Amino acid sequence: MGIPVILDCDPGIDDAFSLAMAVASDDLDVLGVTTTYGNVGLELTTTNALRVLDWLGSDIPVYKGIDQALLGKVVDAAAVHGATGLEAPEIGPPTTTPQAEDAISFLIRTLRESEDKITLVASGPLTNLAMMLRLAPDVAAKIERIVFMGGSTDYGNDSPAAEFNMMCDPYSAQIVLDADVPKTMFGLNLTHQVLVTPQRKQAMHDLGNDTGRVFADMCGFFEKIYHSLGFEGPALHDPCTVAWVLQPELFETRSMRVDVETNTGLSFGRTVHDIWNIAGKDRHTDVALKADAGGFFDLMNGLLGRLR
Template sequence: MTVSAARPVILDGDPGHDDAVNILLAHASPELEVLGVTTTFGNVGLERTTRNALTTLELVGAGTPVYAGADRPLLVPRLSAESVHGQSGLDGPLLPSPTRQAEDLHAALFMIAAVRARPGEVTLLPTGPLTNVALAFRLAPDIVPLVREVVWMGGSVDVGNWTPAAEFNALCDPHAAQIVFSSGVPVTMFGLNATHQAVATPERIAPIRALSRREGASAVGEVVAGLLEFFAEHHRDRYGWNGGPLHDPLTSAYLIAPHLFGTQAMWVDVDTSGGPSTGRTNCDVWNLSGHAPNANVAMTVDADGFYALLTERLGRL
């Protein structure tokens, strides 16, 4: 099998400020070949997350196809996070209106077709609830051994951010997350324990804003700075931090510059009990369960290196 120099990826998310930055980073990076952007419910409802994906691509003139997917979890009631991302899901700076619509094909069906077309090559980068990925695996079990890797932003080795036990993306659809972790597909997990190391402080935002002040530069730097500043407001209020963590772009950055991250192989099980720990990603850090690892879990992040990479890549757009 010949693997392309650029890794084929599908960006699956619920944009969302940090999802939007992930879309931009992936499109600015020649190491990645973005086959499509798929959307799900999550930070806001599906109609708005799909519009936000189209809006983000419009900002940089990218014609990448967008496929809308799940509008609800497999079994549990739907959650949303307008309190973090605003009513639109991308509150903050002025953004362009999309000039095109999503494709007719459902996101899960697009994933199935893309993986079958390039067996062993395609990496899925979900940065929201794992519903679309779980649907694809259930509808077409034959693709499971054909997926190169799933790199997911979600879960946590330690505490949650939506309940004391659970991170938002995992809590949105714990049954879907359990399907993916038990599938046998290689999974890399970027949980809160890692993403909270990458806070977008004013000192890290300033060089991003400065990108738009160069002669002939695009508005991307100014827009991203505005997104990050709005995103910071919630985190200052809740945690007292001097900025918001850029969760989702760590997934693309991991594929572009893996040396910036430290991971540990471990067994991960998702709580689907319906009790107070529902949605918790139980991570066997010390191999106490005796189960073989089913995931690589991000543990360390070179935050300065990540922001240097992000700033440099945004400057290409």
Template sequence: MTQKIIIDTDPGQDDAVAILLALASPELEVLGLTTVAGNVPLDLTSLNARKVCELAGRPDLPVHAGCDRPVARDLVTAEHVHGKTGLDGADLPDPQMSLADGHAVDFLIDTLRREAPGTVTLCPLGPLTNIATALNRAPDIAERIQRIVLMGGAYFQVGNITPAAEFNIYVDPEAARTVFASGVPLTVLPLDVTHKALTTRARNDAFRAAGPVGQVVAGWTGFFERFDMEKYGSAGAPLHDPCVIAWLLRPDLFHGREINVEIEVDSPLTRGMTVADWWRVTDRPANALFIGDVDADGFFALLTDRIARF
């Protein structure tokens, strides 16, 4: 039985790899993509999402453009990491497919109301603006969502855009607060786990040997890793967003615990911090499965195998 998912995304090289992983996996039925401003502005995330769909041979997949700015703040982007296009590292042709009619938030609401309750999982890979806007506009959908599996936040690893905050949560902390307080079952793939899923020369070579799509992926990861290698002195870069899809496919590769996570929105010093009660030192009820570890070799074996199927 396939799992129905909607991917909410701001491609981004690692978003693109996550989308490819999902589209290469028969266990998942991708109902559509919704785009949000994040790594780059909305016009580019919407363009990039369609490029990835066509690379995967899925021009039929609906791509709905969503929110072009956070709920209550100015947009912060990450061209310094992803390049001016968001997909620097491999040149892809402009897509022939058009954006689907209708706003991403409307697509989320309509789809969740149409599908049977508890059958659709949302997979946000960027700022949570679209998801929070949908929940605020249509509170009835919360009980219809099977689970939200998201990439964002940190605990031990702390921040990658500020000393205290991970990028996706920092960009729209008000949206993140809405999602974490929604009562929807959450799985969170934070920096603590994604920084254990590092590209290496051998892993990039394996992508490159995995066929034409794998060569594109290797181009993306080769570009993407230069920033993190210089910043952290690591052997490669964390492949953040594919961890979301990998958790759906192989949760046995990951380990975490059910904890309480609150989002800091007021402090200028710690805006966007995920205050994760990993040691359960408060009496606040758990609201998220917070993942802390991954079998990196198993993760990359899964990813390489699926990319080779295109």
């Protein structure tokens, strides 16, 4: 048996990579996929999760989560990911449907019933996890770690200060950060080190299978916005979380206190990192600072190469 994990995601192009890596790995036991709003609305993210898993031949169950932030307006990233969130025509419509049980109930039930602690891998807004912790605070004791993509130690991408996932629901993010659970954070400062350069895109295409070719083509759609921002290629934000669970040695982390700005204004949604422990609070989050990008792509391509 592999490491028991639940993936909480909002597919999204880079989430599709996370799903594929998790499906391909013999070292993970994926108990389920829970969906949230984010890159596009909940109906589309749920459909996209089913599309990817069905196309890959996986029977991992999908559970539909919450469709908006605890407070505030709904935002999305369709301008980056496309109107459907996953502009990949070769990955057709889903052949299965989400489970009848909702994501929050599934998370609470699975954690309570599990004999082993479970790692939660979150790559969208943290609303599902926050609601779970509010409704059933006892499940925190059954969580091995929350590994999440969100925030940044430097600049934002949804505002000058804030990263998209944090901006979607900073109140939920603070609930998760306050939970007495080990956490590992992958912010923009790290994920912008993991770029699909033209050479890496070609290597993906050259894997010789449908997955390599289709996922390389998805990067082609994704890269337009990154080129306009001066990047050499798109950043694979979300798969860093799965990569860390599989090979944490690929990343350098530093333990620190992290909070989220929930007051409205220029810094709304910004993550604040107490590197020097000035506030004297618990250093509850391991923040990823450096990536072995070459090692990451070796791992990812090795996994994608196992698929159809």
